[in-house]
Amino acid sequence: MNSAPGTPHEEAPGVRSQDVRIRVNGEDREAYVEVRTTLADVLRDEFRLTGTHLGCEHGVCGACTVLIDGRAVRSCLVFAVQLDGTDASVVTVEGLGTPEAMHPVQQAFYEAMSFQCGYCTPGFVCSTVAFLDEWRASGRPALDERDLRVALSGNLCRCTGYQSIVDGLALAVERIIGDETTTDAAITTATIITTTTE
Amino acid sequence: MKPAPFTYHRPADLDSLVATMADLGDEAKLLAGGQSLVPLLALRLASPTHLVDMSRVLDLRAVDVHEAGESADAGYLVVGANATQRDVELDLRIAARVPLLADALPLIAHPQIRNRGTVCGSIAHADPAAELPAVALALDARIVVRSARGTRRIDASDFFLSYLETALEPDDVVVAVEFPLAAPHTGAAFHEISRRHGDFAMAGVAASLTLDHDGRIVDARLALSGVASIPLRAAAAEAGLVGAAPTDEAFLAASSEATALLDPPDDIHATAAYRKHIAGVLVRRALRAAHERALAGFEQS
Ligand SMILES: Cc1cc2nc3c(=O)[nH]c(=O)nc-3n(C[C@H](O)[C@H](O)[C@H](O)COP(=O)(O)OP(=O)(O)OC[C@H]3O[C@@H](n4cnc5c(N)ncnc54)[C@H](O)[C@@H]3O)c2cc1C
Ligand code: FES
Ligand code: FES
Numbered sequence: 001m002n003s004a005p006g007t008p009h010e011e012a013p014g015v016r017s018q019d020v021r022i023r024v025n026g027e028d029r030e031a032y033v034e035v036r037t038t039l040a041d042v043l044r045d046e047f048r049l050t051g052t053h054l055g056c057e058h059g060v061c062g063a064c065t066v067l068i069d070g071r072a073v074r075s076c077l078v079f080a081v082q083l084d085g086t087d088a089s090v091v092t093v094e095g096l097g098t099p100e101a102m103h104p105v106q107q108a109f110y111e112a113m114s115f116q117c118g119y120c121t122p123g124f125v126c127s128t129v130a131f132l133d134e135w136r137a138s139g140r141p142a143l144d145e146r147d148l149r150v151a152l153s154g155n156l157c158r159c160t161g162y163q164s165i166v167d168g169l170a171l172a173v174e175r176i177i178g179d180e181t182t183t184d185a186a187i188t189t190a191t192i193i194t195t196t197t198e
Numbered sequence: 199m200k201p202a203p204f205t206y207h208r209p210a211d212l213d214s215l216v217a218t219m220a221d222l223g224d225e226a227k228l229l230a231g232g233q234s235l236v237p238l239l240a241l242r243l244a245s246p247t248h249l250v251d252m253s254r255v256l257d258l259r260a261v262d263v264h265e266a267g268e269s270a271d272a273g274y275l276v277v278g279a280n281a282t283q284r285d286v287e288l289d290l291r292i293a294a295r296v297p298l299l300a301d302a303l304p305l306i307a308h309p310q311i312r313n314r315g316t317v318c319g320s321i322a323h324a325d326p327a328a329e330l331p332a333v334a335l336a337l338d339a340r341i342v343v344r345s346a347r348g349t350r351r352i353d354a355s356d357f358f359l360s361y362l363e364t365a366l367e368p369d370d371v372v373v374a375v376e377f378p379l380a381a382p383h384t385g386a387a388f389h390e391i392s393r394r395h396g397d398f399a400m401a402g403v404a405a406s407l408t409l410d411h412d413g414r415i416v417d418a419r420l421a422l423s424g425v426a427s428i429p430l431r432a433a434a435a436e437a438g439l440v441g442a443a444p445t446d447e448a449f450l451a452a453s454s455e456a457t458a459l460l461d462p463p464d465d466i467h468a469t470a471a472y473r474k475h476i477a478g479v480l481v482r483r484a485l486r487a488a489h490e491r492a493l494a495g496f497e498q499s
Contacts, residue, residue: 014205014248035206035249036239057200058237062310071284071313077236078314081206082229082251127310134309153395154308 020084024049025095033080040064040075043092051093051122055156062155065123067091072130072154093122096129105129105172114168116159124155128169132176140180143173201239207250212344215255216371220346222248224368229253230319231282233311253280258373263291265379270351274340274376275299283312283320283330296377297491298337298386298406298419302329305388308396318372321357324364324428327398329388331358332429334375336404336421342374351376358428381417384408385492389484390423391476393467400468401425401477405484407444409492415439420452420485425462425477432456435481444489446482453481 031046055061097103226248390402408417418439435455462473
């Protein structure tokens with residue numbers, strides 16, 4: 001993150017609106033916005049990536065969770081200008097998979113019916129992808145149900161009662177363990193993250 | 199989009215950051231990880247005229263262990279202002295060198311917040327229920343501050359003045375926080391009780407114990423969060439522990455001493471009496487855990 005030099009119009013005396021250039025789902029995107037515009041609003045209103053949802057807009061609910069350089073982040077607590085001109089790579093739920101080719105986490109959530117209205121789902125999916133990626137990177141230590149619940153605790157759901165979401169995560173974990181012990185193949189979890197952040 | 203309009207500044211290096219803050223004075227707010235400030239803006243509890251984004255000052259991202267030596271920061275872990283809570287949490291050196299910090303970090307909110315929130319920002323923000331101000335106070339950390347007037351170090355014991363109020367002037371930039379490296383045979387624990395995992399705790403306790411070769415306590419650190427308008431150091435309880443054998447009786451005495459004069463806030467999250475009660479329980483639990491970890495260190499060495 002924050003390594004490339006910014007664009008020239010950023011120097012004091014400061015700006016109210018400016019062009020922002022951000023890498024989203026592998027593409028460089030641009031928009032002219034007020035500096036108070038959050039990343040969530042730029043994704044939704046400028047880039048029309050409406051899979052990222054807004055619940056509370058102050059950091060509590062997790063509906064707006066996206067990945068920045070592979071890490072889960074609240075997009076309602078980041079101003080788009082903060083990412084402008086950096087080499088940060090944003091991935092939204094749209095960047096993870098398509099209805100025809102779902103990401104393994106989306107597939108697991110689909111099979112475990114980890115949603116009802118679906119409002120919270122993109123946030124849960126992004127948080128889960130980041131969690132599983134970090135878990136794999138740290139050598140896949142044993143996980144119990146409490147670990148799974150803690151992993152999901154930064155996201156709120158008003159419908160499911162959570163059990164089906166825990167089941168979805170457990171299914172995704174099971175598949176990763178199964179795949180890696182039988183074929184030793186690299187899992188597709190977060191492929192997009194690793195390909196866009198290096 | 200909910201924040202009121204503001205003007206955005208993005209200085210590219212430390213000198214221009216300090217100059218910008220000197221220019222704008224109390225009209226400006228520094229934007230670090232934004233995990234406390236942006237919610238305040240969204241709720242319009244704050245509406246500064248200027249926001250100064252410090253994230254482009256790259257040399258403030260460093261996390262360095264300075265072993266004993268001649269320099270002013272020898273014997274300290276130096277956490278730069280742009281280092282996120284998660285950067286430090288995932289840093290494999292921290293558990294051995296500043297174990298209290300390592301134990302406290304995972305208790306802050308959720309990974310999604312710690313991925314952006316900074317260690318220095320949490321201390322500068324000075325929420326009395328937050329973990330890191332209590333850690334800084336317990337360990338006698340030093341806050342390194344830069345302004346157009348120069349660089350100075352503020353002891354944690356002089357830093358926290360009141361609810362969200364610190365010894366910082368409006369144009370001061372915290373450039374780093376320095377945490378003393380732990381002595382050998384030190385064990386530490388941060389214990390807290392919150393309603394849901396990741397919520398701000400109703401009360402928390404930072405404890406650190408250092409043992410000598412006979413297993414007696416040679417150094418004891420205790421600080422409490424969430425029980426007053428600032429984090430509190432339990433100095434009398436610490437004094438009672440030094441020289442004592444680390445027994446349950448000693449920990450019980452420390453817990454009574456640490457909580458005797460507490461007058462915690464009463465709010466929708468917990469009553470004053472409940473906070474006082476759990477603070478006492480947490481002191482005992484944290485001291486017991488710190489002691490066990492100090493002993494485990496003996497077995498390894
Ligand atoms: C849902 C949620 C739950 C949370 N739960 C917890 C919790 O359980 N425990 C906890 O401790 N925290 C919690 N937080 C807060 C989080 O830890 C913040 O990251 C932290 O308090 C502030 O750090 P920041 O880098 O985000 O600072 P910012 O939000 O950018 O800034 C906070 C304040 O500090 C000032 N500031 C920041 N950096 C500096 C600096 N270097 N020099 C001078 N002033 C500075 C800013 O001007 C601002 O006034 C939570 C936040 C959210 C949204
Ligand atoms: S909308 Fe961002 S956390 Fe609720
Ligand atoms: S499925 Fe409706 S909020 Fe989670």
